[in-house]
Amino acid sequence: MNILGITASQSGAAGGLPVSGAVLWLDASDSTTFTFSSGTRVSEWRDKSGNGYHFTQATSTYQPDRSATQNSKDAVKMRVGAQGYFMRNTAVNFFSSAFTVLTVIQPKTGNYTAYFGQDSTGYMQLGQDSANPSVLSISRIGQATASSNLTLANNTTNQITFKSTAGVSGGSLTVQIYKSKTAASSTQTLGSTASQAVSMIGGSISASAPLIADVYGDGGYLCELIIYQSALSDTNRELVEQYLIDKWGV
Amino acid sequence: MGCLMRWYKFQSQQDFDVWHEALKKQLGYPLPSYDINGNLVGEPYTTDYTSVVKIAENDFRTIIDQEYAQGLTPCDAPEIKDEREIINPQS
Numbered sequence: 001m002n003i004l005g006i007t008a009s010q011s012g013a014a015g016g017l018p019v020s021g022a023v024l025w026l027d028a029s030d031s032t033t034f035t036f037s038s039g040t041r042v043s044e045w046r047d048k049s050g051n052g053y054h055f056t057q058a059t060s061t062y063q064p065d066r067s068a069t070q071n072s073k074d075a076v077k078m079r080v081g082a083q084g085y086f087m088r089n090t091a092v093n094f095f096s097s098a099f100t101v102l103t104v105i106q107p108k109t110g111n112y113t114a115y116f117g118q119d120s121t122g123y124m125q126l127g128q129d130s131a132n133p134s135v136l137s138i139s140r141i142g143q144a145t146a147s148s149n150l151t152l153a154n155n156t157t158n159q160i161t162f163k164s165t166a167g168v169s170g171g172s173l174t175v176q177i178y179k180s181k182t183a184a185s186s187t188q189t190l191g192s193t194a195s196q197a198v199s200m201i202g203g204s205i206s207a208s209a210p211l212i213a214d215v216y217g218d219g220g221y222l223c224e225l226i227i228y229q230s231a232l233s234d235t236n237r238e239l240v241e242q243y244l245i246d247k248w249g250v
Numbered sequence: 251m252g253c254l255m256r257w258y259k260f261q262s263q264q265d266f267d268v269w270h271e272a273l274k275k276q277l278g279y280p281l282p283s284y285d286i287n288g289n290l291v292g293e294p295y296t297t298d299y300t301s302v303v304k305i306a307e308n309d310f311r312t313i314i315d316q317e318y319a320q321g322l323t324p325c326d327a328p329e330i331k332d333e334r335e336i337i338n339p340q341s
Contacts, residue, residue, distance in 0.1 A: 031286040035295060043283055043295040060281070061255070061300040061313055 017226065018239040024094065024227040025049040026201070028066065029073035029247075040067045042076060045087055055087035055201060062086055064202060068221035070106065070157055071249030075221040078202040086202030088119065095124055095195035097167040100232040102240050104223035104248045106157040107133075115160065116225060117141070119200045124173055124193055126162045128152070136160065138175050138188050148177045148184035157223070159241055159250045165231040168195040180250060181241050201225065223248045259325040260310040266302040273318055274299055303328055 017025065025048040027033060035044035041063045047053040057063045064087065068075040078086065094101075095118070103115055107128060117125025121142040129137040129147045134154075137147040152158055161178040174189040201222060224244060232240070244250070260266040280294035302312045305328055313327070 034286060035283045035291060036285075037281045037283065037296040043281075056295060058296055059298040059301055060296055061315075063296070 018243045019228070019232065019236045021228055021230070022049045022226050023051055023092075023229045024053050024225065026055065026222075026225040028075045028221075028223050031074070034066060036066075037063060040065045042066050042087070045076070051092075053089050053091055055089045055199075057087045068106075070104070070221070070223050071247070073223070073248065075106070075223045077221045086200050088198065088200045090198050092199070093195050093197040094199055094227055094229070095164075095168050095173065097229060098165050098231045099163070099167055100228045100230065100237060100240075101126060101162040101225070102159070102227075102237075102244060103161075103225045104157060104159050104244050104250060105220070106155070106223075107152060107220045114139075114200075114202070115222075116162075116199065116201055116227075118196055119198050120196070122192075122194055123198075124168065124190070124195055126175070136177050136179065136184070138162070138173065138177075138190060140190050140193055144190055144192075146188035146190050148186075148188055150177055150179045150182075150184045152179075157248060157250050159244045159248070161237060161241060163231050163237065168193050178237070178241070180245060181238050254316050255313050256316055256319065257311050257313050257325050257327050258319055258322040260302065260312070260322075261308050263302065263304070263310055266310050266312060269322075270299065270302075270312075 026045055027048055030048065033046040033048055034042055037043045037060060041060070042065070043057060043063055045055045065077045066074055068077045101116055105115055114125040114127040117123070117127070118141070123141050125139050125141055127137065127139070129135040129145050130139070131145070132147065134151045135147045136150040136152065137145050139145040159180050163176045163178070164174060167173065171193060172189060172191045173193045174187050176187045177184045224247070226240060260269070277299060279297065279299060281296035283291050283293070283295050285291045300312050300314050302310045304310050311325055311328055
């Protein structure tokens, strides 16, 4: 089956994902994709998609720890104490056109949590509402948020998907959010948006907007993040979601 | 790793830079890179120990392991800016 140029296969596409064509694939369970500065402290998390969109962090105090466990697999913690741990890639703008972002994450709902986004005030991020962190939302960093009806419980691992049919287009971004294959009751839209070729997982700190995006919460962790540069069909989206749900025991 | 991280305050960027460069020299930066088996790989990816956030004139803050904080002035973490409009608020 070929939908929107994405080929689906129940038996598994090349590279191990059930749907081929991923532009980014960060898999915390694959030890060969990590470089460490010491112990479990991660300096590079390499992209398994073949595109080379690796995420790096050159400053020790911001490097995450590959020290969490989910379903007997290693996961990456993005916060310890008051520190904003994060990793960054500056090679591509994943929000410039249609996208599907699929992830497995255990956030802490008491924190302002960004799963994936960009790193400046006014740019986009996907995650939880900073004012009501149990609610899945999209945000224009430091300026606006659009919240869904989907909620999270604290200390639970979740499979979350964000899908957009156009990316940031005409100064606007519309996203459909899913939790374990269940769609939010409506799409979320933000205007006055911009996007850039700077992506991050975790949080960031800048002089103009300290802690513009907080991290996964004290003890929260990221298991896997997959991006397709297209709006996956429902069939293909659910194939990848089920792969993530089964793999990480969600 | 495993040390308590705290925020500390400097009076200027230059004060921070002098302190940071001395600490990096003491700790042997840039740090080498290792694979999962502890083997040295590639170039050193870790070039800095920490960075500083400018809050205001004479207020530069950084977060570090307490074990490296001798002689520094502790302070609060920078406040999170939250100047948002809420769209589709949930009741």
